Structure formats: C-alpha cells, structure tokens
Amino acid sequence: MKEVYLDNAATMTKIARAVQAESDFYKQINANPLRGLYKKSVQAETEVDEVRKLLLKLVKADNSYTVIFSRGTTEAINLVANGLPKGSDGFGIISKTAKIVVDIESHHSNILPWKQRYKDVTLAKNLDAKELFAADVVSLTGVSNVTGENFTKRIKKVRKMCPRAILGVDAAQMLGHTAINLKELGADFVAFSGHKFGAPMGIGGLIIKKELAEKLRPLNFGGEMVDAVSIEGNPTYSEIPYRLEAGTLSVGAIFGLKEALKIKSDANVEKLRKQATVELKKLKDVKVLASNGLILTFQIKEVHPHDVAQILADEGVSVRAGWLCAEPFLRFKEWGPVVRASFSTFNTSEDVKRFVSAVSSVRKKMKYV
Numbered sequence: 585m586k587e588v589y590l591d592n593a594a595t596m597t598k599i600a601r602a603v604q605a606e607s608d609f610y611k612q613i614n615a616n617p618l619r620g621l622y623k624k625s626v627q628a629e630t631e632v633d634e635v636r637k638l639l640l641k642l643v644k645a646d647n648s649y650t651v652i653f654s655r656g657t658t659e660a661i662n663l664v665a666n667g668l669p670k671g672s673d674g675f676g677i678i679s680k681t682a683k684i685v686v687d688i689e690s691h692h693s694n695i696l697p698w699k700q701r702y703k704d705v706t707l708a709k710n711l712d713a714k715e716l717f718a719a720d721v722v723s724l725t726g727v728s729n730v731t732g733e734n735f736t737k738r739i740k741k742v743r744k745m746c747p748r749a750i751l752g753v754d755a756a757q758m759l760g761h762t763a764i765n766l767k768e769l770g771a772d773f774v775a776f777s778g779h780k781f782g783a784p785m786g787i788g789g790l791i792i793k794k795e796l797a798e799k800l801r802p803l804n805f806g807g808e809m810v811d812a813v814s815i816e817g818n819p820t821y822s823e824i825p826y827r828l829e830a831g832t833l834s835v836g837a838i839f840g841l842k843e844a845l846k847i848k849s850d851a852n853v854e855k856l857r858k859q860a861t862v863e864l865k866k867l868k869d870v871k872v873l874a875s876n877g878l879i880l881t882f883q884i885k886e887v888h889p890h891d892v893a894q895i896l897a898d899e900g901v902s903v904r905a906g907w908l909c910a911e912p913f914l915r916f917k918e919w920g921p922v923v924r925a926s927f928s929t930f931n932t933s934e935d936v937k938r939f940v941s942a943v944s945s946v947r948k949k950m951k952y953v
C-alpha cells in the first residue's frame with residue numbers, strides 16, 4: 585500500500601534535488617569550510633556564504649542582517665534566549681528579570697527556551713498594549729503549526745506598539761512557504777528550519793540584525809568560533825556569524841537547503857487542503873477546527889485523536905495527532921488534542937480521496953456506527 589504522507593508540517597517530503605545536492609556535497613567536495621586552506625574547503629565556504637546571501641534575499645533583508653546557521657528553529661531560538669542575558673563575560677544585553685512576551689499560539693520551541701531562562705514570561709492570549717508596553721523581548725509565531733494561520737499583520741502591529749523591544753519571529757512554518765519581507769516586518773530575528781520546506785534535516789538558523797547578533801553569547805564554544813586561544817587568559821572570538829556557529833556545520837544540508845530555496849511550491853497545496861476541507865465538512869461527526877495554508881486540523885466525535893491517527897495509519901495515511909507541541913494553545917482554545925493533516929506540493933487529489941475515505945471509516949471501525 586502506497587503511503588499517503590500528510591505530515592508535512594512536521595517535516596516536509598524532501599525535494600529530490602535537495603537530497604541530491606546534499607549527497608553530491610559529500611561525494612564530490614566533503615571539506616570543512618575552514619576559511620581559506622585548500623580549494624575544496626574554499627569551495628565549501630563560498631557555497632555556505634552564498635546560501636546566507638540567498639536567505640537574506642529571500643526575506644528582503646538589507647545588509648543590517650546576517651544569517652547564523654543552526655540545527656533548526658529550536659536551536660536558533662535557544663541561541664537567542666540563552667545569548668541575551670547580560671553576564672560578566674561581556675555578552676548579553678538584558679537581565680534575567682527581563683520581561684518576555686510570547687504569543688499563546690507558540691510552539692513549545694518558542695516557549696521553553698524563554699521559560700527556562702527568565703522568570704517573567706507571559707504567554708499572551710491577545711497581544712494588547714498592556715502586555716507589550718513593558719516587554720523587553722517579544723517572540724511571536726509567524727505561522728501557527730496548529731491552525732496554519734499567518735500572523736504577518738499582527739507582527740507588524742506589534743512592532744509599532746513596542747518599537748524598542750527585541751522582536752523575534754518563529755518562522756518554522758513560514759519561511760519557504762509564504763513571503764517574508766523583513767523590511768516591513770521589522771523583526772530583529774527570524775528563526776527557521778530547512779526540513780519544513782523540503783531541505784534536509786539538521787539545518788536552519790537565524791536571520792538576525794547584526795547589531796543584536798554581536799551581543800549574543802554563543803550557545804556553543806569550541807572550534808571555528810575563535811581567533812586566538814592562549815594557555816592562560818581569555819580567547820579572542822571570531823566575528824559574527826562564525827562566533828555563533830561553533831563546531832562543524834551541516835554543510836551537506838546547507839547545499840541541500842540551497843536547492844530547496846529555489847522551489848516555489850505551495851500553489852497546489854492550498855488547492856488540496858481546500859479540497860480536503862470541503863470533503864471533511866460533509867462528514868457528520870467530523871469537526872474541522874482550522875484550515876489554512878498547508879494545515880487542516882480536526883477532531884472526530886468521541887474518538888481520541890491518537891485512535892484516529894492509528895486507524896488512518898492502518899489505511900496508509902500518515903497524519904499527526906495529539907498536542908502538536910503547542911499544548912498551551914490547545915488548552916486555551918479548549919480543543920484538547922487534535923488531528924492534523926498537512927499537505928505538500930508532492931501530494932495529489934488521489935491522496936486527498938484516500939485521506940477522506942479513511943477519515944470517513946473511523947467511527948465505523950471504532951464500532952460507533
């Protein structure tokens with residue numbers, strides 16, 4: 585039975601050219617971008633810097649921004665959250681008592697890095713002036729991984745309401761799917777994951793104001809982020825972005841990322857998601873909770889989402905079920921656990937048919953009808 589893969593919001597089906605580029609890198613180059621030692625190393629480094637430029641171009645960032653590579657969105661937000669507190673090491677710009685605001689729609693990756701570092705973290709249910717007025721950092725969801733809703737307008741509004749706060753965007757579900765204009769958004773940092781838009785896993789990063797990056801404490805210390813290390817005394821660190829990228833980067837994945845960035849893929853996705861939504865709405869006992877972008881979230885009366893996912897899996901249909909790493913939001917909405925189908929450019933109308941048919945069989949299989 586051919587799998588119908590509908591968990592693209594967790595990780596998108598990989599773009600063949602991106603996987604090929606990653607593999608080619610290891611077959612043909614396989615050198616560490618060590619800044620100017622030998623030809624292949626230079627080639628690796630040139631490409632890595634080229635991908636930084638492509639990313640900056642993609643989000644219309646001017647030269648006040650830079651790109652710092654990380655394993656993905658989670659690591660990128662952790663880098664900022666851990667890098668901001670002022671310390672005796674000279675890094676950091678805010679105190680541990682700083683006021684942090686994140687939106688209630690946040691994925692756990694935009695909640696926990698802040699909560700484990702700061703005492704005053706608000707999960708804002710509606711971003712009104714009161715909550716934002718005194719904020720030192722506001723870190724917001726770009727596109728929700730639960731509802732697929734795009735919050736571009738809200739982010740711009742927040743920027744106006746708190747011009748002095750550090751404004752961040754969790755763009756895990758946004759970059760590579762919808763347009764981002766950093767000039768208009770006014771964010772100080774944007775975190776993203778390549779695997780969410782067809783690139784290999786293990787690569788993502790921050791698109792961040794240089795001025796802010798300069799002040800961040802590195803998340804990792806070690807090779808390739810330092811210029812001189814003495815036997816005694818303090819090291820002198822490399823400039824950004826290198827200072828914030830200790831250790832060997834996932835260079836093959838960066839080569840793959842370059843290919844994924846070339847693909848404009850989502851036109852078909854909206855069509856399929858809408859088609860599936862129309863069909864699910866026809867089914868008695870199915871409640872569509874949200875349908876936007878590539879995401880369709882629903883529940884089936886009296887059936888736990890995990891049972892729904894299991895029955896769908898038995899039919900070869902892979903979906904996500906549970907709290908979707910956004911438990912505060914699902915509790916706030918009083919939805920509880922949900923089922924999420926998420927589409928990609930590689931899905932077909934036939935996939936939608938098999939998905940709908942599997943959903944329509946669930947209550948029968950649970951012996952409710």
Ligand code: PMP
Binds near residue numbers: 658691725727729909
């Ligand atoms: N934020 C959102 C909105 C997400 O959907 C995800 C992935 N589920 C993340 C952050 C974390 O991304 P990653 O696991 O690639 O670090």
